[in-house]
Amino acid sequence: MNDLSPRTARVMPVRVPLVTRPLGLWGSLRKVRQNVLEIIPELATRQPMISGRTGARWHMVMDPQAIRRMLIEKLDDYPKSLVTKNLLRPAIGESLFIAEGAHWRWQRRAAAPVFSARNVLNLSPMMSHAADRAVSRIANAGPGAVNVADEMVTTTFEVISDVTFSGGEAFDRDGVHRAIDGYIAAAGKISLFDMLGMPDWVPRPGRVMSGGPLKEMKQVADRAIDDRKARGPAGIPDLLDLLLAGEDPETKRQMNTAELRDNLLTFIVAGHETTALTLAWSLYLCAFDQEVQNRARAEAHAVLKGRIADGADVENLPFIRKIVDEALRLYPPAALVSRTAQKPDVLGGRAVQKGDTVMIPIYALHRHKLLWDRPDSFVPDRWTDKPERFAYLPFGDGPRICIGASFALQEAVIILASLLSGFRFTPVPGKEPRPVMIITLRPEGGVWLNAEPV
Template sequence: MNTHTQIPVHAKLATRPLGLWHSLQAARSNLLEILPAIAVKQPMVSGKTGLRWHMVMDPGAIRRMLLEKVDDYPKSKATKNLLKPAIGNSLFIAEGADWRWQRRAAAPVFSHRNVAALAPIMTAAAEDCCQRIAERAPAAVNLLDEMVRTTFDVIADVTFSGDGDFDAQAVHGAIDAYIAEAGKISILDMFGAPDWVPRPGRMFFGSAVNDMKSVADKAIDARQARGPRAVPDLLDLLLAGEDPETKRRMNTAELRDNLLTFIVAGHETTALSLSWALYLCAFDQEVQDKARAEIHAVCGNSAATGDDVPNLPYVRMIIDEALRLYPPAGIVSRTAQADDVLCGREVRRGDTVMIPIYALHRHEALWDAPDAFRPERFTDRKEVDRYAYLPFGDGPRICIGASFALQEAVIILATLLGRFRFTPVVGRDPSPVMILTTRPEGGVWLTAEAV
């Protein structure tokens, strides 16, 4: 079926002001629903819901926030309140000098050479996934569950080399429980209440988070006692990492917080991107056929490898387009530290300034047919405004693991599309729902048939 005239699933944006109570309700069920429909038409939208807030969709103003005035727009208190209990003062949360030294120490971990060396682990995980799907084909499969398992297999292996001292599933379960139940927007966050005020719903997962940190600490201590492996994994590389300017190295708590951050970011976001990409390929069979032709020409009947990634540009375009339509971080929030002017509008110190990436990626002034699935729009990445497309952020705080995630996504998607034809299950379309990330609610149910 030709679907070029049809539109894949999308969130329903607000058509009227929600007010504080309705904003809170929407925030706890689907953050995308707090976005006003005019956010895909205007460069900036402002309002007051307890606190003054602004949503910025203008690429020039976003460049100012993320690059030119990055220190004036640190991550918002609400973001830190949500994540700090689980991942501490890691790279994702730290600011200023504390962030800079951690970034310098961790940057070599994700060098091109180190990322390329991890490709065989990604290929093996993709092969295992194909085996599981083949055992059930042609039955319907929830590809969201499969992608979460596959990407977690990758991150657990590249992080701890399958080390018996590390209970990866226990850590995964604790993090997932924390995000699902405790990581929801509180009315206290919206009002900017101090950190020490307890957030109902976040107080009951302390033991799970403490257990998770304890498991990671023991694994780090065991590795320090035993020494690095012949082929270094992520933990080895972090243990060896140091700030080239100060020679400072991460202590156990800093190592643990950053490892847990990489485990969450390293599988959750890639799993979501792959799930949405598979949904879109099932939605548009012409795209799927074109991708499969490229895959068979490059890989034959074999799984994709790291060496194949540069030769699979159309598969990469599909992933880029999936990240545009369903960015894992649908909204990012900052708190202005100084008075400023964005899009000719006054921003005061203390204002919440959001970049609604979901709306930015569907903005009518920036994208042709913004709700349509068109991988070809990424044929020439230079034609895409750098600050109109932000799946990994930008500026100094651009995602440190972007190259890792993209390599993994291309290898896994190419391997699956090379082995199976995916078609939708009638009546089981996913819904884009964002709590902390943009997940396909209801799962991605597809029928897989061997090709």
């Protein structure tokens, strides 16, 4: 990493208060219901690995080489934990995000061409048009404070619905969005039974994972798939066209309607939520550091001249890309991932037993004092050099790296550049966001910023 000489002493961007004393089972349960990240010991930012027992044995791994072993060398020995699968399966079934082994591999092979560089580039005009609409909404709201977190959710949902359902019959965007929010709120209710490692067939009190909104969300996807099958593609293929045409190059197998629906919902749920969070945190950080914002705006004006012509412009916005990378480091949407060891193993010189929960606390990894200079500071210029591999995991790594990473980064850069080109963002006193993770790392209370046209 670069030698990052400190500026004048200043307040740091908001951060999660990590644990400095043992919490015990009940204390951990209380914390995890409020903010999953508050169970991470502060020690995790200074040690390569820590272990303990809270009902079940667990390990937190921050050593890049041990993480490499989990994500590449012993991938099948560390599948997603039962807790993770139980939380997500009701909405996205056995899609790419949850499936394991051969069922995951054939779906990945079939879906990989969907997110090729050419296909992602072809979708950039839809991203640019959504960015323009966001600029117009903020401008029409008049001077004053704007909750850019809500605005970014609206904008990225427009993108994902446009690139998924383009040319199809109208659908209830608000209804689908409400269903997603309700689902995430219900899914995030971590149970004491989860922490005790009880079997997944034991009911979790208070967690209702089905019902009207979720059923309606699936019906919308099924109708869209059936409609597209009947009428075929029109114009530039969108995500649904590409998924319908996709096949496993080895077996020639294609996804059936249920598999298409589960993966479509995965892209909708994950694709807009995570990018919206990245943009909200990026805008918060730009408002926090006006010097960074000024540099980014100058770059946007020089390249965009008021709007983005096409996705190729993203390559000419390197500083704005650095801001996005730094926001993903400080506030990774998937800030903690959990695996269940299938076999005895040794990670970082420490024994792992079959059935142990093995976590990668990405929030702590990205702020680790042995891996990053000034880890809690906002320093986009650190991205002039690449970090150590497996020290930076906003999209995971290895064979299961997020299939939509290039889509998300292109979208974030396009929208952020458009917003910074149109407005100067400044903080609203007394309205600092609080980083809270339920399933994703959200800014509790929103990100309230003043937006002044420039």
